[in-house]
Amino acid sequence: MVSAVRSFLRVVLATLREIGDENAYQRHLTAHGLTHSAAEWRRFSEQRFRAKYMRAKCC
Amino acid sequence: MNRILGRLLWAGIAVLAAFCLSAIAINRGETVNSFWLVVASVCTYLIGFRFYAKFIAAKVMALNDERATPAERLRDGHDFEPTNKWIVFGHHFAAIAGPGPLVGPTLAAQFGFLPGTLWIIIGAVLGGCVQDFVILFCSMRRDGKTLGQMAREEIGKVGGFTALLTVLLIMIILLAVVALVVVNALRGSPWGTFTIAATMPIAVFMGLYLRYLRPGKVLECSLLGFILVVASIFGGQWVSHSASWAPWFTYSGLALAWMVILYGFFASALPVWLLLAPRDYLSTFVKLGVVVMLGVGILFVRPELKMPAFTQFTDGTGPIFAGKIFPFCFITIACGAISGFHSLISSGTTPKLIAREWHAWPVGYGAMALESFVAIMAMVSACVLDPGIYFAVNSPAGIVGATAEKAVATISSWGYPVDAASMAQLAKDVGEDTLFYRTGGAPSLALGMAHIFASTGGGQAILGFWYHFAIMFEALFILTIIDAGTRVGRFMLQDLAGHFHKPLGRTGWMPGVIVASAAVVAGWGYFLIQGVRDPLGGINSLWPLFGIANQLLAAIAMCVATTILVKMHGAKYMWITCGPLAWLVIVCYTAAWQKIFSDLPRVGFLAQASQLEAALASGKVAAAQVAATQQQIFNNRLDAAVCAVFLVLVTTILVDSIRLWYGILTGTRPAHVNESPFVLSQLRPEEV
Numbered sequence: 001m002v003s004a005v006r007s008f009l010r011v012v013l014a015t016l017r018e019i020g021d022e023n024a025y026q027r028h029l030t031a032h033g034l035t036h037s038a039a040e041w042r043r044f045s046e047q048r049f050r051a052k053y054m055r056a057k058c059c
Numbered sequence: 060m061n062r063i064l065g066r067l068l069w070a071g072i073a074v075l076a077a078f079c080l081s082a083i084a085i086n087r088g089e090t091v092n093s094f095w096l097v098v099a100s101v102c103t104y105l106i107g108f109r110f111y112a113k114f115i116a117a118k119v120m121a122l123n124d125e126r127a128t129p130a131e132r133l134r135d136g137h138d139f140e141p142t143n144k145w146i147v148f149g150h151h152f153a154a155i156a157g158p159g160p161l162v163g164p165t166l167a168a169q170f171g172f173l174p175g176t177l178w179i180i181i182g183a184v185l186g187g188c189v190q191d192f193v194i195l196f197c198s199m200r201r202d203g204k205t206l207g208q209m210a211r212e213e214i215g216k217v218g219g220f221t222a223l224l225t226v227l228l229i230m231i232i233l234l235a236v237v238a239l240v241v242v243n244a245l246r247g248s249p250w251g252t253f254t255i256a257a258t259m260p261i262a263v264f265m266g267l268y269l270r271y272l273r274p275g276k277v278l279e280c281s282l283l284g285f286i287l288v289v290a291s292i293f294g295g296q297w298v299s300h301s302a303s304w305a306p307w308f309t310y311s312g313l314a315l316a317w318m319v320i321l322y323g324f325f326a327s328a329l330p331v332w333l334l335l336a337p338r339d340y341l342s343t344f345v346k347l348g349v350v351v352m353l354g355v356g357i358l359f360v361r362p363e364l365k366m367p368a369f370t371q372f373t374d375g376t377g378p379i380f381a382g383k384i385f386p387f388c389f390i391t392i393a394c395g396a397i398s399g400f401h402s403l404i405s406s407g408t409t410p411k412l413i414a415r416e417w418h419a420w421p422v423g424y425g426a427m428a429l430e431s432f433v434a435i436m437a438m439v440s441a442c443v444l445d446p447g448i449y450f451a452v453n454s455p456a457g458i459v460g461a462t463a464e465k466a467v468a469t470i471s472s473w474g475y476p477v478d479a480a481s482m483a484q485l486a487k488d489v490g491e492d493t494l495f496y497r498t499g500g501a502p503s504l505a506l507g508m509a510h511i512f513a514s515t516g517g518g519q520a521i522l523g524f525w526y527h528f529a530i531m532f533e534a535l536f537i538l539t540i541i542d543a544g545t546r547v548g549r550f551m552l553q554d555l556a557g558h559f560h561k562p563l564g565r566t567g568w569m570p571g572v573i574v575a576s577a578a579v580v581a582g583w584g585y586f587l588i589q590g591v592r593d594p595l596g597g598i599n600s601l602w603p604l605f606g607i608a609n610q611l612l613a614a615i616a617m618c619v620a621t622t623i624l625v626k627m628h629g630a631k632y633m634w635i636t637c638g639p640l641a642w643l644v645i646v647c648y649t650a651a652w653q654k655i656f657s658d659l660p661r662v663g664f665l666a667q668a669s670q671l672e673a674a675l676a677s678g679k680v681a682a683a684q685v686a687a688t689q690q691q692i693f694n695n696r697l698d699a700a701v702c703a704v705f706l707v708l709v710t711t712i713l714v715d716s717i718r719l720w721y722g723i724l725t726g727t728r729p730a731h732v733n734e735s736p737f738v739l740s741q742l743r744p745e746e747v
Contacts, residue, residue, distance in 0.1 A: 015149030018142065019343055020277035031136030041274035042332075049331040051138065054550055055407050056226070057339075057536075057543040058400045059159040059233050059393075059609065 021048055069109060076102030080180075083368070084173065090363040093439040096172070097357060100180050100435045104428040107184035112192060112424040119624065119632045120196045122416040127740040129202045130412055139203070141414030141742055144421060151409045152426040153343045155191070155401050156350065158237055158501075158537055159394025159609075160434035165500040165507075166602060167391040168441040168449065169377045171369040174388045175438055182389070182396025183431030186639035190397055190613055191405045192423030193620040193636060198406035199413055200734040206406045206616060212733050213622045214716055221712045222615050226403070227551045228704065229608040231579070233400075234323070234544045235586030236601045237537045242315045242591060243499035243598075244530050249308035250299035250490045252315070254527055255534045256308065257291035258338065259322075265337035277340055284341045288535075292527050299490055312591040319541065320584040326538075327545035327576050335542045342536035349508075349532050353436050356511040366442035366449065371473070378454035379498070380599045381661035386650040390606030395434025397639065399612025401427065402619075414747040415740075440507030441500075447477025448485065448494075452503040455596030456496045466495055488519055489526035498596035505529035548579035589694045592687070595661065600698055607651050607702065611709040614643045618716040625720050626730040633720070644713065651706050655699045664699035668692045 017023045028044050029036060079099030083091055116122045133139040142150075167175035198204055204212070207226070211219025245251045265284045273279060298304045310318070326334055375383035380391065394400070405423060413419055441449060450470045451459070459466040463479040470477050486494045489509065494502065509525035550566060552575045557564015563571045590597025617640035624633050657663030660670040671692045674680050680688050722728030 011143070011145045012149075014143065015146045016278055016344065018146045018150050019153050019347075020281065020340055022275065022277050023142075023146075024140070025275055027136045027140055036275060038271070038274040042270060045270075045332060045336070049336050052408075053331050053335060053543055053546055056230055056400070056403060056547045057157065057540045058155050058404050059157045059237070059398065059540065059605075 021045070024048065069106070072102050072105050076106055080177075083176065087368060090365060091172070091368070092361055092363055093357055093443065094361045096176055096364075096435055096439060100176075100432060103180050103184055104432065107188065108421075108424055108428060111184065112188065112420055115189065115192065115635060116417065116420045119628065119635060120193075120416075120419075122196070122419065124415045124417050125740055126416055127738040127742070128199055128413050128416060129410060129735070130414055131740060131742055132735075132738055133202060133411075138408070139411045141747055142412040143747065144414065144418035147409060147412045147414075147418065148422050148426055149347075150412065151404065151422050152429055153347060154404045154408065155394075155398075155426060156346060156430050156433060157394065157400075157540060158240065158533060159398060159400075160430055161437040161504055161533065162240060162500040163392040163395055163602075163606070164434045164438040165441040165504045166379055166453070166598065167388050168366055168438060169370060169372050169379045169453070170384050170388055171373070172364050172366045172438060172442040173368040174373070174384055175392055176435065178389055178392055179395050179431055179434045179438065182392070183428060183434075186613075186642065187395075187397035187401070187431065188424045188427040189635060189639060190399075190616055190620065191401045191427040192419065193624075194402045194616055195405040195410055195413075195419050195423035197620060197623050198410040199416065199419055202735050203411040204406065206402050206619060209406065209623075210615065210619050210712070213619055213626070214712065214719060217715050218615075218618070218712050221708050221715075223551065225608075225612055225615060225705070225708045225712075227548060228701070228708075229399070229605075229612055230544050230548050230551075231582040232586065232601065232605045232608050232701070234541055234548075234583035235590060236598075236605045237540055238316070238319045238323075238583065238587045239590040239597050239601060240499040240501045241534050241537050242312050242319060242587070243497055243596075244501040244505070244534065245310070245315055246312045246497070247309060247493070248299075248491055248530075249305040250295040250523075250527055251530050251534075252295075252308040252310060253298040254288075254291050254295040254531045255538070257294060258288055258341075258531070258535055258538070259334070261287045261291065262334050262338035262341065265341065266333040269337060270332055280337065281340045281344050284337065285345065288341070288345075288531060289528075292524060292531060295527060296490060296523065313588070316584075316587050316591045320580055320587065322538070323541050323545045323584070324576055324580045326542040327549060327580070328572055331546075335539065335546070338535065339539050339543070342539045345532055346536055349529075350433055350436075353440070353508060353511065354432075356508075356515055357436055357439055360511050360514040362439070362443040362511060362514065364439070364442040365444060366446050370446070375659070375662065378450060378458045379596075380602060381659065382603065382650070382653065386646040386653070387603060389646045390603055390610055390650045392434065393606050393609040393613075395431050395437070397610065397613050397643070399609050399614070399616055401430075402613065402616035414742060418747075437504060440504055440511060443507050443510055444503060445477065446475040447471065448482065448506070449503055450475055451477050451482055452494050452497050452506065453500065454496070455498050455594065455599070457594035457596065459496075463493070463495055488522045490523035491526075496596070498598050500598070501530065501533045505533065545576065545579050545583075548582070549575040552578055593691075593694075599661065600664070600695075603650060603654055604698060604702060607647050607654070608705055610643050610647045611705050614640055614647065614709055615712050617643065618712055622716055622719060623732070625723050626732045629730075630724055647709070648706065651702045654702050664695040664702070668695035668699075671695070 079095050083095045130141040207222045210222040269280045373384040459469040467477050505526050508529040512525040513522045590601045617636045620636040660667040723730045
């Protein structure tokens with residue numbers, strides 16, 4: 001029971017991190033062998049937002 | 060043994076769904092508990108998901124987990140990434156859930172709780188969920204291509220261009236109508252206006268925090284933003300009680316409309332990281348939280364529905380919007396039953412994250428079923444209010460009378476008793492001066508939600524907090540839609556303008572940015588001002604226009620889906636998408652025809668223009684109102700023209716599609732399926 005709750009909470013947190021682009025940032029760092037820095041986040045987020053806000057938000 | 064138990068379980072769910080549906084459909088003369096709606100809808104979604112969607116997945120799409128998805132083949136660590144199916148589910152649901160499934164059912168409650176509820180459940184199971192699922196599948200098999208790209212490749216260049224133009228026009232109407240919802244909710248409300256105004260500096264603070272103070276800490280930053288937004292609700296309460304501060308945040312509808320227009324213009328030109336992105340994060344998290352809270356609240360409180368199953372307004376004389384139950388119930392509730400906009404999301408980010416083909420089943424079909432359930436909760440929230448209060452809040456002064464006494468007398472004469480004293484007390488309880496004429500759906504939805512939340516604890520004492528929390532929640536993501544929509548409209552317009560003058564197509568060229576932003580804002584701003592000035596409340600003309608447009612976009616998506624199914628299987632399975640398509644065409648064409656040509660002035664745009672023209676000609680219009688009346692005449696004709704343009708665009712793509720299907724089925728045209736080639740998946744189980 002406890003492990004089921006724990007795994008549910010893990011999925012919830014991972015979903016929130018996916019929505020918040022934190023997972024995507026982590027993947028970006030891993031894929032390019034980079035370490036986190038303010039400049040890298042800015043580079044990543046600018047690229048991400050450019051693609052994200054080319055599309056309409058749903059009604 | 061397990062198989063028998065499984066069959067018994069599903070048989071039990073089917074019986075329960077049928078029992079609850081028949082109970083809410085047959086029960087008359089006494090109140091119905093909202094729990095019946097919840098159980099009926101959940102059981103029906105489960106049956107649809109387990110049997111109908113699985114049949115489509117297995118037999119029609121032939122989903123195959125051994126086939127590598129675009130997320131695996133094109134993995135780039137950014138857009139294409141195999142992701143856990145529940146995470147994609149949450150991500151997709153967050154992307155498709157907007158104000159539509161909340162506002163539409165609230166407005167459609169004027170017909171009673173039953174028509175809207177049945178349409179939400181049946182429309183979603185047979186139409187909306189199928190559309191989202193099939194488009195997601197089509198995009199997934201085509202490297203994550205967009206609806207426009209698929210329309211161009213599968214149907215032809217005309218189809219692609221028509222889809223692009225339709226989306227641009229729909230966005231103009233969508234932005235106007237959602238802006239009108241916010242304006243009507245904040246009119247004369249210092250508490251609400253302060254809270255919403257405060258979300259802007261809060262979002263800017265979040266943007267700076269995320270960029271310079273704690274880069275990358277989105278969840279932490281959003282939590283901080285949420286705390287500040289909740290604090291701003293208390294701040295708003297203080298402002299509304301302050302004699303010196305309240306006037307600074309008390310505005311007429313027209314003043315608020317201009318503020319929203321100016322906001323839209325500047326926000327769409329500001330750097331994304333400063334305002335749009337942080338508020339988007341915040342509004343998405345708040346939206347998910349509120350949906351969960353509302354679900355828990357309804358299950359905990361299990362409120363009685365005070366709205367009857369049917370009202371007399373099924374005959375088309377409804378005060379909120381005019382028009383008979385058919386076709387207007389079916390275009391008023393778009394999101395929640397079937398929404399064309401979802402096809403843009405299903406062919407956007409989501410197909411690039413699907414790790415296994417079978418994950419499209421819960422993500423495509425399941426997420427829409429959940430959105431439909433949100434619409435059911437909105438219907439419950441609207442129907443737990445006394446019908447008299449519901450109509451007093453949602454009816455415009457032009458219908459019920461310009462004073463509180465006249466309004467309550469009119470509404471009571473319909474058989475929904477309400478009195479001015481109880482309305483005044485309710486307004487006081489939620490911290491407003493008045494709740495009359497708050498058209499648009501948001502305030503009555505906020506009242507219903509506040510009623511449910513307050514019933515879980517705190518009672519009347521915290522009704523005002525919950526009411527303004529609900530208004531903040533709705534306005535927060537509506538402003539995000541306005542900001543993002545204006546920006547996307549700008550890109551589309553620049554894309555088109557670039558064909559005529561190259562520099563206009565450059566999204567970084569400031570004169571181009573300013574001109575295109577101004578053009579898009581002027582487009583939706585015009586309709587917004589028109590809605591605010593409309594004596595019938597604006598919603599009467601704009602919401603049906605938006606509903607027609609959104610459903611017609613769904614018709615375009617279904618044309619694309621049917622084309623692909625015909626290419627895959629011939630005529631064998633085309634009924635799956637052709638059925639909903641035929642329904643959408645019948646509903647939208649009937650609604651559009653009536654909105655243009657109906658003889659009834661409250662329904663038909665041209666009839667209303669003629670009536671106003673006759674009033675002008677006979678000298679019945681006061682001299683001070685002549686200019687406004689002439690403007691109204693023009694606006695009605697413009698609305699009729701917009702409606703006609705939608706019909707022409709969709710007819711174009713429909714005729715193009717039917718010609719293609721006929722050609723394929725008779726063997727005169729090739730049935731080339733443009734799927735990306737089969738590649739064996741190499742993903743390890745632990746990677747999904």
